[in-house]
Amino acid sequence: MAFQVSGQTYKGHVESMADQIEQKVVSYRRHFHQNPELSNREFKTSEFVAEKLKSLGLEVKTGVAKTGVVAILKGGKPGPVVALRADMDGLPVPERAPLEFASKVKSEYNGQEVPVMHACGHDTHMAMLLGAAEILTSMRKDIKGTIKFIFQPAEEGAPHGEEGGAKLMIKEGVLENPKVDAIFGIHINAQTEVGKIKYRPEGTMAAVDILNITVKGRQSHGAYPWLGVDPIVVSSQIIMGLQTIVSRQIDLTNQGAVVTIGSLHSGVRSNIIPEEAKMEGTIRTLDANMQNSIHERITRTATNIAESAGATAVVDIHREYPITFNDKELTEKTVASLVKAAGKDNVSLTKAVTGAEDFSFFQEKVPGVFVFVGGMPKGKNVLETGAHHTPDFFIDESGMKTGVKAYCFMALDYMEAKK
Ligand SMILES: [Zn+2]
């Protein structure tokens, strides 16, 4: 039987404390929301988080991966090490929502002055994890293991030329000392109704690979194309060829995939066929084998089409973010914790997302589960709500209580099962 806290089961304790501290969690969220900071610049955010964690009596480490904060809660009984993660950064987006605590902050991004807003909801993640930390600390002596609270900077990507995010935290040893056995993460979702939780086993959010193709032909007068090799026509053929990879060459019943060319540059004027064309694109995949196979097919398609025209194509694919891959077995076990947090009717499977998350770097090292918690007001439909990364992005704060409970139950149930 699960352990008891002051005469009730830990489920009851978590629930009553989540009610008690709900307003506190909301006030934390509003503080973060009004004071957003960009990736790798979460200085004040970091101070606030560290101060709250220290006031709980936790062992706190700051300056991890620049502005990250890690706190350790050692339970009164031996057991595994579980990590709970929240990300910390805002985005260069102007806030348009008519909120009392709307952001008016301006900052500098890659040399440019920009408005800053918590337009992805990372403010709610920090608030929810601080709430969970308070609840879990109140149960310290009964906890069977260790909980690591990871507040991670720069999820949205570090500024040009800087390292950051989950990758840098791992490099600096966040998963060691003590060694983490499993990790759980939450993303608030503006298109999922409050009170609901969505999850997916295995490929949940996509890997991002950046694709660069340089096509070299031979320059000539636009009036005499037969004297040259036209890299613009070859590039057009390559772009059309790439369309058949997802539509004709991969097993779409396995997982979805996307190949997008987002830029194509070549030439300077109407009557000169240039020597070179450059294109850039993004590849999104949810399965590692499909990812590798698509890379090979892109290279084969581009180089052979170029060759057929007497041109050359150099293909460069850079792996940016891995797949946010929810460990199958751990996900199956975690569903019970989600049901505890939200109720059976409010937990459901979701479609895979072709956007990405740098939580995926943690999941490459240890089994992890990443879930979506609803932040859309009840009764609204998806098209009426401001999407993530837009000026109208909006979160119904009543959804955070579900997230606080989910963090607690994911950690407690894991430790209970492993003891
Ligand atoms: Zn985002």
Ligand SMILES: [Zn+2]
């Ligand atoms: Zn996000």
